[in-house]
Amino acid sequence: MTLLKIARMGHPVLLRPADPVALPLSPDIQTLIDDMIETMDDAGGVGLAAPQVHVSKRLFVYFVPPSRSTGPEDPPRPVDALINPVLTPVGDAMVDCTEGCLSIPGLRGVVPRFAQVRYAGLDRSGTPVEGLATGFLANVLQHEYDHLDGILYPTRMTDHRRFGFNEEWLRHGEPS
Ligand code: NI
Numbered sequence: 001m002t003l004l005k006i007a008r009m010g011h012p013v014l015l016r017p018a019d020p021v022a023l024p025l026s027p028d029i030q031t032l033i034d035d036m037i038e039t040m041d042d043a044g045g046v047g048l049a050a051p052q053v054h055v056s057k058r059l060f061v062y063f064v065p066p067s068r069s070t071g072p073e074d075p076p077r078p079v080d081a082l083i084n085p086v087l088t089p090v091g092d093a094m095v096d097c098t099e100g101c102l103s104i105p106g107l108r109g110v111v112p113r114f115a116q117v118r119y120a121g122l123d124r125s126g127t128p129v130e131g132l133a134t135g136f137l138a139n140v141l142q143h144e145y146d147h148l149d150g151i152l153y154p155t156r157m158t159d160h161r162r163f164g165f166n167e168e169w170l171r172h173g174e175p176s
Contacts, residue, residue: 001034001035001038002035002038003035003038003039003042004035004036004039004053004054005053005054006039006043006048006052006053006102006103007051007052007053007054007103008103008104008105009101009103009104009152009154011054011103013051013054013056014051014052014103014147014150014152015150015152016051016056016150017148017149017150018049018050018051018056018057018058018147018148018149018150019056019057019058020057020058020084021057021058021059021083021084024059024083024084024122024124024126025125025126029057029059029083030124032050032053032055032057032059033059033061033081033124035053036048036050036053036060036061036081037061037079039053040061040079040102041079043102045102046062046063046064046065046068046140047060047061047062047063047140047143047144048060048061048062048102048144049144049147049148050148051147051148051150052102052103052147058083058084058085058148059081059082059083059084059085059148060081060082060085060144060145060147060148061079061080061081061082062079062080062082062140062141062144063076063077063078063079063080064076064077064136064137064140068136069135069136070134070135070136071135073134073135074133074134074135074136074137074138077137080123080124081123081124082119082121082122082123082129082141082144083121083122083123083124083126084121084122085119085120085121085141085145085148086119086120086121087117087118087119087141087142087145088117088118088119089114089116089117090114090116090117090118090132091114091115091116092114093114093115093116094112094113094114094115095112095113095114095115095139096110096111096112096113097110097111097112097113097139097143098110098111098174099111099139099143099153100166101143101152101153103152104152104153104154106165106166106167107163107164107165107166108163108164108165108166108169109153109154109157109160109162109163109164110157110159110162110163110174111143111153111156111157112156112157112158113138113139113142113143113156114138114142115134115138116132116133116134116138117132117133117138117141117142118130118131118132118133119131119132119133119141161175162174162175162176
């Protein structure tokens with residue numbers, strides 16, 4: 001397994017719509033998934049999209065740690081990949097989500113996201129999966145899906161006062 005270099009905001013690969021994955025079970029994609037999981041774990045992230053490791057393909061890895069689960073409808077989930085995902089908002093209710101991104105180290109911001117989304121795609125074994133996501137899962141799926149369309153979370157922010165360094169928010173609290 002290999003730790004991959006993470007592209008940081010400003011790199012053009014993060015601004016480009018990614019291409020569909022043609023062969024999810026190919027050794028190169030399976031190795032990429034393994035390496036992305038290792039890279040995400042090493043960096044302490046909860047999601048990582050292929051463009052963030054300089055691969056402009058439509059897949060990401062993600063999980064819901066027990067500490068981020070928001071209740072029975074948003075249970076902890078083990079790490080998996082979602083390949084060629086499709087996300088569809090359910091209703092128009094929005095929630096404020098505090099997000100960080102491994103491509104924007106040291107910072108976090110409050111981002112309006114759909115409270116519920118329907119997702120579909122392939123898991124890492126190439127099996128079709130679909131479901132309704134709420135809570136933290138809905139948040140991480142929307143953040144990672146945006147990476148596949150070349151969108152970083154600051155673009156989604158509506159109140160830029162609520163954008164700051166982790167250290168300052170930990171010290172002084174999150175601006176509201
Ligand atoms: Ni990100």
